[in-house]
Each structure stands twice: as C-alpha cells, then as structure tokens.
Amino acid sequence: RxxxxxxxxxxxxxxxxxxxxxxxxxxxxxxxxxxxxxxxxxxxxxxxxxxxLATPSLQAGEDVAESLQLTASPNPTSAHTTLAFTLTESSSYRLEVINMQGALVAVVAEGTGDAGESFSHEFNRGHLVPGLYMVRLVAGKQSKATKLILHD
Structure with missing residues (x-):
C-alpha cells in the first residue's frame, strides 16, 4: 500500500x-x-x-463531531503533554510527532478503536530540542494535526 x-x-x-x-x-x-x-x-x-494561512473547512452550523478532534495539554510544555482524541469511525489510528522539516520524530501510539471511543496518550519530550512541532493523528481515511510547542 x-x-x-x-x-x-x-x-x-x-x-x-x-x-x-x-x-x-x-x-x-x-x-x-x-x-x-x-x-x-x-x-x-x-x-x-x-x-x-489555511482557512477552516467547516462552515457555521456544521456538526464538528464528524471531524477528528485532537488536543495537546499542556501546550506549550517543557517536558510532557497529554495528547487526546476521539475516533469518529471504527478504524486503526496512528499518532505521530513531526518536526518543522517534515521528519517523523516519534510515533506516540498505534492501535484500533471504535467510533466514539476516546484515547489519551502521554508524550514525553525526551531528547527533542525546544521548538515548534506538529502532532498528527491519522485514523482511517481522516487525519488531523495540531501544533505542539516545546520550550526549556
């Protein structure tokens, strides 16, 4: 594939x-x-x-529950953050951290889940230098990204 x-x-x-x-x-x-x-x-x-800048694809009044939601808290962070999401359809998922050069720096989690199932994964900074990163969730045919700021 x-x-x-x-x-x-x-x-x-x-x-x-x-x-x-x-x-x-x-x-x-x-x-x-x-x-x-x-x-x-x-x-x-x-x-x-x-x-x-990219503009949101959702229009006023649309049901946002049909799109993936992904949060990182706390953000910005110095050491660790909790990455949380809820699947909108039964599917496999992969949660990744990518640097600003587009390189994959961590796979936080991989698995499968049912529609409506919520997940929470702890991400520890480890060796990553301070800066801006993207957290990307790929679930079935959907994907969602959010920024993650690491500081000293």
Missing part, C-alpha cells in the same frame, strides 16, 4: 537579513524575532502572512 503527499512550503522569513519570522497577529502580519514566535503561537497567532 502506498500513498502520496503534497507539501507546500511557504517562506515565512522576513527582515533585511531574513533573520525574522512573519506571524499573523489579529489579522495583521508582523515581522518578529524568532525568540518571540513561541509566545505569539501560544496565544493563537499563526506563522506566515495572514493571506497565506
């Missing part, structure tokens, strides 16, 4: 020396130092220009 994935990369560097990062803060693009990115992400800002 094979799969193909298309990854679109957006260069978020800014500043005269390209040593800063563009973040979307309350609908306005800001060019900030890399040391301020974690704080901005922590209160809901997104990396990249505001017009380049």
């Amino acid at each position: 094979t799969a193909s994935v298309t990854i679109n990369v957006i260069d978020v560097r800014c500043g005269n020396k390209f040593d800063k990062v563009t973040v979307c803060h309350k609908g306005k693009a800001l060019c900030i130092g890399a040391d301020g990115v974690a704080d901005h992400l922590g209160h809901g800002d997104m990396v990249g220009a505001c017009d380049k």
Whole structure:
C-alpha cells in the first residue's frame, strides 16, 4: 500500500537579513524575532502572512463531531503533554510527532478503536530540542494535526 503527499512550503522569513519570522497577529502580519514566535503561537497567532494561512473547512452550523478532534495539554510544555482524541469511525489510528522539516520524530501510539471511543496518550519530550512541532493523528481515511510547542 502506498500513498502520496503534497507539501507546500511557504517562506515565512522576513527582515533585511531574513533573520525574522512573519506571524499573523489579529489579522495583521508582523515581522518578529524568532525568540518571540513561541509566545505569539501560544496565544493563537499563526506563522506566515495572514493571506497565506489555511482557512477552516467547516462552515457555521456544521456538526464538528464528524471531524477528528485532537488536543495537546499542556501546550506549550517543557517536558510532557497529554495528547487526546476521539475516533469518529471504527478504524486503526496512528499518532505521530513531526518536526518543522517534515521528519517523523516519534510515533506516540498505534492501535484500533471504535467510533466514539476516546484515547489519551502521554508524550514525553525526551531528547527533542525546544521548538515548534506538529502532532498528527491519522485514523482511517481522516487525519488531523495540531501544533505542539516545546520550550526549556
């Protein structure tokens, strides 16, 4: 069984020396130092220009229970976090942590479950350096990702 994935990369560097990062803060693009990115992400800002961000596919009034939900708490974290999700259909699942270069750095859990079944898995940072990571849940034909911020 094979799969193909298309990854679109957006260069978020800014500043005269390209040593800063563009973040979307309350609908306005800001060019900030890399040391301020974690704080901005922590209160809901997104990396990249505001017009380049993905928009949610759900419309007002749609039933969100039909889409996968994935949470990481606490987030940001320095040592460990709890990753929780509920399956929307009976299927196998795989919970992964991916770095910003797109490399798989950890498989947190794999298994099978029934529709409506909830899972909670502890993720320990281990050797991972501080930074932004993505937690990805693949369950059946669905997938969901959320950001995870690791700090000292």
